[in-house]
Amino acid sequence: MDLRDSRQAQLPARTVLTSADIDRVLTRIAYEILEANKGGTDLVLMGIPRRGYPLARRLAAKIAAADPTVHAEAITGQLDVTMFRDDLAHQPTRPPYPTQLPPSGIDGKVVVLVDDVLYSGRTIRAALDALIDLGRPRAVRLAVLVDRGHRELPIRADHVGKNLPTAAVEKVRVRLAETDSPALDEVVIEGTA
Amino acid sequence: MTTAIPAKPAPADSPKLSSTGTYLLRGASLLGKEQADLLIRDGVIAAVGQGLDAPEGALTIDAHGLVALPGMVDLHTHLREPGREDAETVETGTRAAALGGFTAVHAMANSNPVADTAGVVEQVYSLGLKSGWVDVRPVGAVTVGLQGERLAELGAMADSRARVRVFSDDGMCVHDPVLMRRALEYVKAFDGVVAQHAQEPRMTDGAQMHEGEVSAVLGLPGWPAVAEESIIARDVLLAQHTGSRLHVCHVSTAGSVEIIRWAKERGINVTAEVTPHHLLLTDEAVRSYDPVYKVNPPLRTESDVEALRRGLADGTIDIVGTDHAPHPSEHKECEWAQAAMGMTGLETALSVVQATMIETGLMDWEGFARVTSATPARIGRVATQGRPLETGEPANVILVDPAARRTVDPHKMATMGKNSPYAGLELPGMVRAAFFAGHPTVLDGALNGPRAAAAEETPWIG
Amino acid sequence: MKHLLSTLDLSYQDAISILDTAEAMAAVGEREVKKLPALRGRTVVNLFFEDSTRTRISFEAAAKRLSADVINFSAKGSSVSKGESLKDTAQTLAAIGADAVVIRHGASGAPARLANSGWIDAAVLNAGDGTHEHPTQALLDAFTMRRHWAQLHGVPSAGTDLKGMHVAIVGDILHSRVARSDLWLLKTLGAEVTLVAPPTLLPFGVESWPCKVSYSLDETLETKPDAVMMLRVQAERMHSAFFPTVREYSRRYGFDDVRLDRLDTLGMDNTILLHPGPMNRGLEISSRAADSPRATVLAQVSNGVSVRMAALYLLLSGESSSQRTPQEVSAQ
Numbered sequence: 001m002d003l004r005d006s007r008q009a010q011l012p013a014r015t016v017l018t019s020a021d022i023d024r025v026l027t028r029i030a031y032e033i034l035e036a037n038k039g040g041t042d043l044v045l046m047g048i049p050r051r052g053y054p055l056a057r058r059l060a061a062k063i064a065a066a067d068p069t070v071h072a073e074a075i076t077g078q079l080d081v082t083m084f085r086d087d088l089a090h091q092p093t094r095p096p097y098p099t100q101l102p103p104s105g106i107d108g109k110v111v112v113l114v115d116d117v118l119y120s121g122r123t124i125r126a127a128l129d130a131l132i133d134l135g136r137p138r139a140v141r142l143a144v145l146v147d148r149g150h151r152e153l154p155i156r157a158d159h160v161g162k163n164l165p166t167a168a169v170e171k172v173r174v175r176l177a178e179t180d181s182p183a184l185d186e187v188v189i190e191g192t193a
Numbered sequence: 194m195t196t197a198i199p200a201k202p203a204p205a206d207s208p209k210l211s212s213t214g215t216y217l218l219r220g221a222s223l224l225g226k227e228q229a230d231l232l233i234r235d236g237v238i239a240a241v242g243q244g245l246d247a248p249e250g251a252l253t254i255d256a257h258g259l260v261a262l263p264g265m266v267d268l269h270t271h272l273r274e275p276g277r278e279d280a281e282t283v284e285t286g287t288r289a290a291a292l293g294g295f296t297a298v299h300a301m302a303n304s305n306p307v308a309d310t311a312g313v314v315e316q317v318y319s320l321g322l323k324s325g326w327v328d329v330r331p332v333g334a335v336t337v338g339l340q341g342e343r344l345a346e347l348g349a350m351a352d353s354r355a356r357v358r359v360f361s362d363d364g365m366c367v368h369d370p371v372l373m374r375r376a377l378e379y380v381k382a383f384d385g386v387v388a389q390h391a392q393e394p395r396m397t398d399g400a401q402m403h404e405g406e407v408s409a410v411l412g413l414p415g416w417p418a419v420a421e422e423s424i425i426a427r428d429v430l431l432a433q434h435t436g437s438r439l440h441v442c443h444v445s446t447a448g449s450v451e452i453i454r455w456a457k458e459r460g461i462n463v464t465a466e467v468t469p470h471h472l473l474l475t476d477e478a479v480r481s482y483d484p485v486y487k488v489n490p491p492l493r494t495e496s497d498v499e500a501l502r503r504g505l506a507d508g509t510i511d512i513v514g515t516d517h518a519p520h521p522s523e524h525k526e527c528e529w530a531q532a533a534m535g536m537t538g539l540e541t542a543l544s545v546v547q548a549t550m551i552e553t554g555l556m557d558w559e560g561f562a563r564v565t566s567a568t569p570a571r572i573g574r575v576a577t578q579g580r581p582l583e584t585g586e587p588a589n590v591i592l593v594d595p596a597a598r599r600t601v602d603p604h605k606m607a608t609m610g611k612n613s614p615y616a617g618l619e620l621p622g623m624v625r626a627a628f629f630a631g632h633p634t635v636l637d638g639a640l641n642g643p644r645a646a647a648a649e650e651t652p653w654i655g
Numbered sequence: 656m657k658h659l660l661s662t663l664d665l666s667y668q669d670a671i672s673i674l675d676t677a678e679a680m681a682a683v684g685e686r687e688v689k690k691l692p693a694l695r696g697r698t699v700v701n702l703f704f705e706d707s708t709r710t711r712i713s714f715e716a717a718a719k720r721l722s723a724d725v726i727n728f729s730a731k732g733s734s735v736s737k738g739e740s741l742k743d744t745a746q747t748l749a750a751i752g753a754d755a756v757v758i759r760h761g762a763s764g765a766p767a768r769l770a771n772s773g774w775i776d777a778a779v780l781n782a783g784d785g786t787h788e789h790p791t792q793a794l795l796d797a798f799t800m801r802r803h804w805a806q807l808h809g810v811p812s813a814g815t816d817l818k819g820m821h822v823a824i825v826g827d828i829l830h831s832r833v834a835r836s837d838l839w840l841l842k843t844l845g846a847e848v849t850l851v852a853p854p855t856l857l858p859f860g861v862e863s864w865p866c867k868v869s870y871s872l873d874e875t876l877e878t879k880p881d882a883v884m885m886l887r888v889q890a891e892r893m894h895s896a897f898f899p900t901v902r903e904y905s906r907r908y909g910f911d912d913v914r915l916d917r918l919d920t921l922g923m924d925n926t927i928l929l930h931p932g933p934m935n936r937g938l939e940i941s942s943r944a945a946d947s948p949r950a951t952v953l954a955q956v957s958n959g960v961s962v963r964m965a966a967l968y969l970l971l972s973g974e975s976s977s978q979r980t981p982q983e984v985s986a987q
Contacts (some may be wrong), residue, residue, distance in 0.1 A: 080679065083693035083721075083968075093973035095672055096679040098813065133688040401763075409858035410663065412763040412787035412832060417859070481771070482764030526742050526772070528762040530785070 013173075016164060017187035022145065025161035026055070029143050030062035032159045037110055040070035042138070044109045046079040048127055049097035052115040053078045054178035055145060059114060077102045079113070079134075084126035101134060111137040112159075116174040118144040121155035146187055148172050164189070204288075208642025213250035214631060215239075221256035221592055223582050225558030231261060233588040236631030241584055254636070256592050259625055262562050264296025264327075264589035266569040266578045268359065268388070268466060269442060269514030270539065272298070272329070274320060275313070276305025281519040281609050283317065286539070287326035289517070289608035291634040293539040294624040296589040297328035297570065297578045302339070303364045309334035309345035311353035318355035325643030326634050330573055333357040335376050335387060339365045344376060351383040358574040361388035363442055364489075366424060368394050373428060377437035386464075386572060388440040391424035391449070392416075392490065401530055403476040403491040411479060413529065416491045418446040425449050429456035429463050440572055441465040443516050445490040447500030454509045464572050466514040467501050469538055469545035474498075474614060484525045484532030485614050488518070505564060506555040512569045515542045519610020537610040541601060543593065544620035551595075552621060558595075577630070588631035594638075597623035607640065658770045658779040659966050661788040662840035667816075670843055674798050675813045676965035677958070683720060684960060694723035697971050700753040702744070703782070704730040704760040709932060710782050710792075713956070714757045717963035723971070726751070741765060745774035753777045755971055763787035763832075778970040780963075786830045791966060792931055793836035795959040797844055799951050800882050802958075803927050818845035823875050825851040825908060826886030826939055827897075829858050833931045834886060838866055851875045853908065855897045872908050876917060884929040885910050885940045905938050915944045927951050 017025070037043050040063055047056030056076050064072040082088075082096040113127050124142060131140065143159035148166045164187075166172060171190040177183040218231040223241075232240040234248070247253050267290065273281035283300070290298045300317050302308035308317060314331035321329020333350035337343055339362045350357040360380055367373045367389060376387050397420045402408050404415020425441055429452065432439035444450060444465045453465045470488060475495050478486040486492060504510040518535025525532050538545075546565065550556040556564075570579025580586040601615040627635035632644035656669055683689055699718040701711050711727065718725045728748070748756055755778040758766045763785030770779040783789040797817065804820050805812035822841055828834045828850050841848050848866040850857065861868055869875045876883075888904065898904045905911070910928065918926055928940075928949040936942045945952060 083691035088693055088972045089696075091973065093969055095676050095969070098679045099682055129692070133690070134686060404859045406860040406863050409860045409864075410835070412785050412835060414786075415859055482767040483771075523740065523742075527740055528760065528765045528768055530762040530764075531741075 013188045013190045015186055015188050017146070017162060019185040022161070022185045022187070025145065026058050027062055029159045029161060030059050030066065033059065033112055033141075033143065034063055034066055036141070036158065040064075040067040040075070042109045043070070044075050044077060044102055044104075044106055044111045044137075046077045046106075046111055046113055046131070048079055048081055048113060048115045048123060050179050051174055051176050052113075054176050055116060056114040059143065074102055074104065077106075079127055079130055081123060081126040081130050084129045086122060086126065099130070099134070106131070106135040106137050108136070108138050110139045110141065112141045112143050114143050116145045116176075117172050118142070118147045118157050118160075119150055119172075121151045121153035124155050125153050145174060146172060162187075204640040204642050209252065209633065209636050210642065211250055211252040213248070215248050215251040216628065216631075216633060217245060217247045217251045217253045218256045218261065218590070218592065218626075219253060221259050221261035223261050224562055225260045225595075228257075231582065231590065233590065233628055233631050236588055238582065238584055238586050238588050238590070241582065252633075254592070254626060258596065259592040259594050260558050261582055262294070262558060262591050262593060263566040263579055263582060264591050264627060264629065265294045265543065265565040266297040266573065266575060267295050267515050267517070267539065267542075268299045268440070268512060268569040268573055269363070269468075269516045270298040270300055271303065271516070271518045271535070272300040272317070273519060274304060275316060279521050283320035283329060284324045285607060285609050286517070286519070287321065287324045287329060288640060289537075289539040289606060291326040291627050291629065292607050292624060292640060293541070294543045294591045294593065294627060295327050295539060296591070296627065296629045297330060297575055298539075299330045299332050299359055299573055301363045302332045302334040302361060307334050307338050308332065309337050309339070311346065311349040311355075314350050314355040314357050315353050325645060327629055328575065328578060330359070330575060331355045331357055332359045332361050332363070332388070335360045335362045335367050336372065341365060341367055341369055341372065344372070344379065347376070347379055347385065348383065351385060358383070358385050359388055359440070359572070360385055361390065361442065363388065363390045366390050366392040366394060368424070370427060370431065374431050374435060377431055377435045377439060381437055384574060386438040386440045388442050389424070389428055390442050391421045391428065393420040393424050396420035400491070402479050402487070403493050405476060405494055407476045407479055411482070413479070416489075418448050418493070418497075421446055421490055422448040422452055425452050429453070429461050432456075432463055433459065433461045437462065439463045443468050443471065443490055443514065444501065444504075444510060445471050445493050445497065447497045450500045450504035450509055454504070457509065464511040464568070465504075465509065466512050467505055467510045468514060468516045469542045469549075470516075470536055470614060471501055472498060472505070472549040473545050478614070482529050484527065484529050485536065485612050485616070487529060487532050487534050488516075488536050489534040502549055502553070502555055505550060506560070512564050512572065513542065513546055514569065515539055517608070518612075519608050520612050522611055525612050535612065537603070537606070537608050537613045539608060540606045541613060541615050541620065543624060544599075544622045545615070547595065547622040548620055588628050590628045591624055591635075592626040594623045594625050595621065597621070599623060656969060658766075659790055659970060660766050660770060660779065660781045662790045662793045662836045662843070663788070665790065665840065665843065667843050670794070670797070670840060671814065671816065673794055673962065673965045673969060674801060676969060677794070677798055677961040678813045680720075680964040680968070681958070681961040683964070684957060690720055690722060692722045693968055694718070694721040694971055697723045697754040698726065698752055699723045699755045699757060699967065699971075700726045700728055700748050700751070701782075702728045702730065702748065702756050702758045704758070704765070705783070707759055707783065709956070710759060713959045714780075714782060714963050716960045717967055720960070721964055721967055723967065726753070741768065742772070742774050745769055745772070749775040749777065755780060755967060757782050759783045761785055780966060780970065783832055785832065787832055788836040789832040790836050790840075791959070791963050792833050793840040794966070795955055795962040796837055796884065796929055796931070797840050798958045798962050799929065799955050800846070800927070801844070803951070804881070807925055816844040817841060820846040820882065821849070821878070821880045822846050822882045822884065823849045823851055823880040824884045824886065825872055825875075825910070827856045827888055827892060828852045828861070828886070829856045830889060830892065831886050837884060838864065842866070849875050849878070849880065851908065853898055853904070856892075872910075872914070876914060876921065879921060879923050880926060882927050882929060883910065884931075887931065887933065888935055888939050901938060909939050909941070910944045911941045912943050915941065915947060915949075918949070929955060932956070
């Protein structure tokens with residue numbers, strides 16, 4: 001959960017991934033995905049807004065660079081999970097983001113869900129429901145930049161950029177050049193004493 | 194007779210009364226001017242002067258800081274009885290009138306049955322006498338059943354015990370020009386006056402509010418100013434032609450003020466009335482769609498309000514009439530179009546006129562007495578009301594605290610109607626005491642007690 | 656935004672937020688599973704005091720696609736027609752547990768009364784009240800125009816407005832809740848609006864409205880509007896001296912075949928033709944015009960479901976008690 005609130009900025013912060021770190025772990029995850037899938041065939045990366053989508057695009061670009069048969073645009077999509085969340089009635093209204101499927105759809109594909117932070121697992125639960133309404137993938141996998149623990153559902157990631165043990169009171173903030181201002185890449189922990 | 198009487202405000206269990214019927218009001222400012230003592234005895238003002246001695250048994254009232262005024266006379270009150278006793282009764286309506294500073298009200302004819310016969314006006318007159326809070330002067334209908342088709346027995350009503358002098362189809366316009374002409378002519382026989390509700394019916398079919406910028410946005414059918422002005426223009430010409438006395442009820446537009454000014458300059462015998470709400474509120478209030486602001490004629494624009502205030506100040510408009518129109522709550526707790534028209538006014542009239550005319554510097558308390566008491570009494574031919582505060586005059590006197598301020602709460606009013614458009618508004622002025630024919634109906638700002646039913650044939654008419 | 660009562664008091668941010676959300680909702684209609692679980696367990700009541708099958712089924716489809724429970728309450732033939740007051744009806748719906756009331760009523764301001772009277776705590780959506788407003792119709796019109804305008808400019812429609820667009824609204828402006836709602840919303844979104852009608856069918860004081868007014872459809876077409884909205888002529892107006900005869904009205908203010916061809920002559924290749932429906936073919940619009948590629952009538956119908964989904968979602972999904980500003984919403 002990210003809370004972009006001026007008060008949060010006052011808290012002591014610790015950088016856990018720099019821009020270079022992020023690029024390196026994404027490269028590793030891209031290779032892991034290719035390895036697990038035995039190549040780029042029938043692969044689809046579905047990013048979860050907001051920051052999962054740019055991460056999916058970056059991964060797709062790296063996969064395309066490694067496998068010339070893959071076209072990055074053709075395997076990337078965006079999956080909005082807002083409408084499928086289990087806390088809609090208890091949170092302020094969230095405007096939905098558009099869901100965009102790659103041109104070939106997801107039926108029979110291996111869909112890799114991409115998100116920035118894996119925490120309770122509830123977002124991924126919502127994503128699985130959202131995905132099922134769009135079609136029938138052959139398999140679904142999960143790639144995340146950071147796994148901070150504290151799972152509340154039986155969900156685990158297949159590809160993890162960095163495992164980050166945290167206290168529940170701490171906030172993990174991911175900034176990406178595509179979505180944040182100032183435009184830079186970093187992962188910080190806030191609220192550490 | 195049983196009537197529904199609200200829990201409050203009710204008169205004190207044991208009213209404060211002088212055993213000798215003598216009351217000394219000390220240090221009141223007469224019409225807002227010089228301070229003097231007023232001695233009231235046996236229903237008349239027995240003495241006016243400085244440092245009057247308190248006679249034996251007199252109840253002395255400290256009136257320092259208060260303004261003494263002749264009791265207000267309303268030419269336009271809906272008491273709803275007979276027929277709609279769930280909205281108001283003569284008893285509750287006259288309590289409200291007393292609290293509001295009135296010592297006489299004219300009960301409009303649109304009751305059920307309509308006050309179009311001697312029998313109905315005598316009934317209302319009797320109920321008023323029995324209540325004993327104020328003089329109740331019934332208004333007779335101009336046409337049978339307010340239908341605008343044939344004249345009611347105006348002479349019978351004039352000759353009845355109620356001695357009707359004001360005739361009105363209020364709520365409906367006497368729109369047939371021939372009928373209006375005949376009515377104007379006929380009432381000359383007993384010095385009557387026709388009080389016209391000026392509303393051209395075809396132009397206002399289904400009308401919901403003032404036709405203007407606000408109605409256009411709200412999508413509510415408009416009540417154009419011209420529908421009022423065209424009838425007033427016609428009627429003043431008819432009054433000139435017949436040499437009769439015409440009274441125009443609740444004038445609401447700047448154009449109407451202009452026409453009446455023109456008519457008066459030509460010597461036409463016309464008088465005009467404005468309501469307190471038309472002196473204060475505008476059609477902007479309707480944006481809430483709250484039917485408490487639904488009234489006929491409708492709330493107009495800021496420039497109309499301005500013209501009405503100036504017209505009242507310069508005498509073009511002669512009087513303030515409340516058009517007090519109580520309704521049961523279910524008639525207002527609904528969609529705008531379904532809601533009844535009208536608002537209560539008896540208990541707020543003084544405050545609204547003080548706020549709009551006196552505190553704006555347009556008028557002083559002497560002018561206030563003219564437009565709320567002397568002139569309406571003269572138009573209604575009520576000889577014992579609206580008199581100067583002088584020795585020998587009938588003791589219809591009120592004491593007003595002009596410095597008081599209060600937040601209007603319809604649930605604390607004596608009227609059964611909760612439809613006050615001023616609810617929650619802070620208004621100046623408060624009636625501290627009212628003497629009706631020498632009897633203290635209101636003391637300490639609360640109901641004290643009604644006057645005992647007097648002999649019915651008091652020679653009050655001139 | 657707790658209620659959706661009018662477009663006059665709809666802020667720019669709220670309008671854009673509804674239209675953007677509607678874009679996300681539109682995609683759902685093209686999927687195999689046309690359903691989202693967002694309003695599961697919520698109850699939406701369609702309270703219709705006037706017959707309007709089109710609007711009701713559009714709201715019904717919208718609510719069902721969001722998995723809400725829908726209760727259709729047609730006031731005709733019910734206790735309401737036997738004199739039950741709006742207050743009693745509202746309290747009944749509150750007791751049933753309605754989370755939102757979609758109300759269509761013949762009296763202007765009835766939805767505002769429902770929302771502000773304290774009779775019921777539900778979100779109120781105005782589905783057309785008297786001759787006042789019809790905000791979801793205006794939103795679907797704006798949505799349709801925005802897609803067209805964005806496409807012309809080669810940009811995605813989400814996030815954009817109607818700046819620079821010129822829209823003519825033609826017909827019975829006086830009695831049209833659609834015209835009012837359209838005008839306020841189109842102005843908020845930056846469009847220029849011309850109202851075209853005979854003087855008898857324009858509201859008193861229209862000069863103060865933020866638009867141009869014309870008595871001539873032909874002169875207005877010369878100014879090359881980007882969209883022309885034709886309003887339905889109500890049968891009951893034909894008998895109240897608003898215009899001499901139906902044929903005269905049709906000749907002067909109908910979008911007939913001659914005017915359709917003039918769009919081509921004038922080089923107005925990208926001008927679209929809107930109608931809120933139901934159409935009087937041959938009266939305010941000719942059959943050929945209604946079926947031409949310029950006409951967006953059917954797109955308007957499907958966009959109506961998306962826009963109503965968006966409105967229901969934005970009014971009902973958050974914490975029910977809180978009143979939120981769009982700034983707060985976008986900060987999430």
